Amino acid sequence: MVPDHLNRALRQTIGLLRRPGTGILLATTSTLVLVLSLVGFTAEKSGDQLARKPSLLDLLDEVSRDADSKGVLPGLPPEAPQAASWSSPLARQCSPIDQSMRSRLLAKRRQLPQLRQSIPADPTNYGDRYRRNPWGQDLNPLPRVVILHETVYSLSSAVNTFLTPHPRDEDQVSYHTLVGLDGSIVDVVDPLKRAYGAGYSAFLGEWAVTNPEFQGSVNNFALHLSLETPDDGHDSQGAHSGYTSDQYDALALVLDGWLERFEIDPAAITTHRHVDLGGARGDPRSFSWSHLQDRLTALGRVCQA
């Protein structure tokens, strides 16, 4: 089972990154990283892992956005509603690794670069991740929560929606990645960018307000993945026949890459249903956490002794 301390650790990390002094901390750490990279040659010679590891702070620089250009609003942003607790269904009851599943997934992982396709969304449907909110407070733009969705209609109709320019803010929508019923993977928005997957949402009591005209959401620090809905789910019923084995394989492989790249805890994989504050989103329906858990176990991501 995923212990409560993981959730607590997440909240503490989030709390640390929300503190007003964090900018100074990050600036200091950036200087440290610069110094470390200057001495990198020596460190590599001595096998120092710290200096060799790609830094998430480098990533922060990559996604940085100067929100100061529009000026700073007086006052404070609206607070997120009270935190809804999240107890991850992953690793609640662990089973041994399924070796044939592991072989299959590792074979697919080797093929991933060929299997994955990129169909970039129209730029109106996504944006940059912000490092500062309109009130001048620091925001941590690093992805640290994964939101699962379903498309309700076919994968191709979802792609068409994202390719269509949406000039009005309220129509803009996107996920980072889509996973088809046949296991196909379509990347729509670069994970370093902010996809518009969940308006009016929060995770563990955290949201980011990046536009004073809208309520907060998790989008500034979320990665969004949507599963193609089976044919019998093209409606608003509460359930359908569920997702395919190929789809769970592909989902696990995309998550495996994201967890590694962004150092995300598997306990921070959640659903649109959970983070939605409007009460209207129930996706992904008919999702099997145990199918995902089996695969993440086989990939060594959860249930490791």
Ligand SMILES: [Zn+2]
């Ligand atoms: Zn959704």
